[in-house]
Amino acid sequence: xxxDSFENxxxxxxxxxxxLAVLAALRREQYGYTLRKTLSKHGLEIDEGTLYPLLRxxxxxxxxxxxWREEDKRKKRFYLLSPEGADVLKQLLSEWKSIxxxxxxxxxxxxxxxx
Amino acid sequence: MELIERYLxxxxxWLPNRQKDDIIAELSADIHAQVEEQETTLSRKMNQAEVEAxxxxxxxxxxxxxxxxxxxxxxxxxxxxxxxxxxxxxxLCYLVPWLLIxxxxxxxNPALPANQASPSWLTALATVSGHLWxxxxxxxxxxxxxxxxxxRVQARSNxxxxxxxxxxxxxxxxxxxxxxxxxxxIAVNWVFLIWWAAYAHSxxxxxxxxxxxxxxxxxxxxxxxxxxxxxxxxxxAAANLLQPYWTATRATLRLLSDAVGAGLFCWLMKANILxxxxxxxxxxxxxxxxxxxxxxxxxxxxxxxxxxxxxxxxTDIYRIIRVKNA
Numbered sequence: 060x061x062x063d064s065f066e067n068x069x070x071x072x073x074x075x076x077x078x079l080a081v082l083a084a085l086r087r088e089q090y091g092y093t094l095r096k097t098l099s100k101h102g103l104e105i106d107e108g109t110l111y112p113l114l115r116x117x118x119x120x121x122x123x124x125x126x127w128r129e130e131d132k133r134k135k136r137f138y139l140l141s142p143e144g145a146d147v148l149k150q151l152l153s154e155w156k157s158i159x160x161x162x163x164x165x166x167x168x169x170x171x172x173x174x
Numbered sequence: 175m176e177l178i179e180r181y182l183x184x185x186x187x188w189l190p191n192r193q194k195d196d197i198i199a200e201l202s203a204d205i206h207a208q209v210e211e212q213e214t215t216l217s218r219k220m221n222q223a224e225v226e227a228x229x230x231x232x233x234x235x236x237x238x239x240x241x242x243x244x245x246x247x248x249x250x251x252x253x254x255x256x257x258x259x260x261x262x263x264x265x266l267c268y269l270v271p272w273l274l275i276x277x278x279x280x281x282x283n284p285a286l287p288a289n290q291a292s293p294s295w296l297t298a299l300a301t302v303s304g305h306l307w308x309x310x311x312x313x314x315x316x317x318x319x320x321x322x323x324x325x326r327v328q329a330r331s332n333x334x335x336x337x338x339x340x341x342x343x344x345x346x347x348x349x350x351x352x353x354x355x356x357x358x359x360i361a362v363n364w365v366f367l368i369w370w371a372a373y374a375h376s377x378x379x380x381x382x383x384x385x386x387x388x389x390x391x392x393x394x395x396x397x398x399x400x401x402x403x404x405x406x407x408x409x410x411a412a413a414n415l416l417q418p419y420w421t422a423t424r425a426t427l428r429l430l431s432d433a434v435g436a437g438l439f440c441w442l443m444k445a446n447i448l449x450x451x452x453x454x455x456x457x458x459x460x461x462x463x464x465x466x467x468x469x470x471x472x473x474x475x476x477x478x479x480x481x482x483x484x485x486x487x488x489t490d491i492y493r494i495i496r497v498k499n500a
Binding site (some may be wrong): 090092095106107108111115133 | 203
């Protein structure tokens, strides 16, 4: 398979998952850099060019709230999941689990069919 | 840290004013947090080369800024397939015929540079390609402009959302031959046959009571050639009427008939078929000049005939391939 095709499919698959991961991680208040570190620590690398526009978009949609605050003598913008964002996260997690379950069922059916 | 300031300024250049300060402040905080972390790991200040490498990894300023901007397109994904289709139609139905006719006329017209001595061919080629680019630029530019306007209108009115499956054209079988067209073909061929037999059987044709056209003795070949061809075409059309779909055999017969017809037509153009014209009150010398001029101009259009023959043959060959792959 063409490596570019795989990379495109991988990015497509990750795109939706990243939104879920960002919303989940922001149940605890964080600023951009620490959020990036948190996601990276859990195996989800995300570059700043993707993260900051995503944070802005989610904030515009009312799913995140943000405020500028000084910490360690430097002004930083802290993000936190809004109540509306919490509702959306709940729905998205339910959807995620249902997709996961459906894919597992399909894979199991296929395994039974081939053995 | 001057490099970081320069980088942020370059990113800021591409950002809209109302968001610029906010985005730059956040990017600045992120870059400085990264620098501080690396300096803690290194237990020293980062040097110029290391800062440069860090910024380079973040990407070109215009690309970084672009990620913060709303995604915009001149022609969006809804209209884009239609746009591509129209460009293909413009190319095939306007630019290609335009090019073929221009080339044909250049070959045929002795006054044009293509028929003059070398190196006029190169000049002619340059002229044609120059005109072609202008025609392509204007036609593609016009189509693009119309679609860009449609995109803006569509975004506001969503007129493309209003459609009904029942208004879609009926499913098409490309190997089906409409019975109506077969009937028309039979009628046209029989009308031609009757007219041909009545008026074209002799090499001496009388037009009105005073004009007489004399044809070359080779005319009998053309007469019988087209007579037999018209009979074959009428028979093929009758077969198509009874079994209204293309088969490989009938598609091949159509290719053969078209090839023979095109071959005869091209031969006719080069055959100086007009032997003489006899007009009242016109001297024999003048009539001969008119005859030669007509033969000359018919022969001059020969390349156009060849091009048309190739287009017809290509269409027929494509039909055979389509039928075999069906």
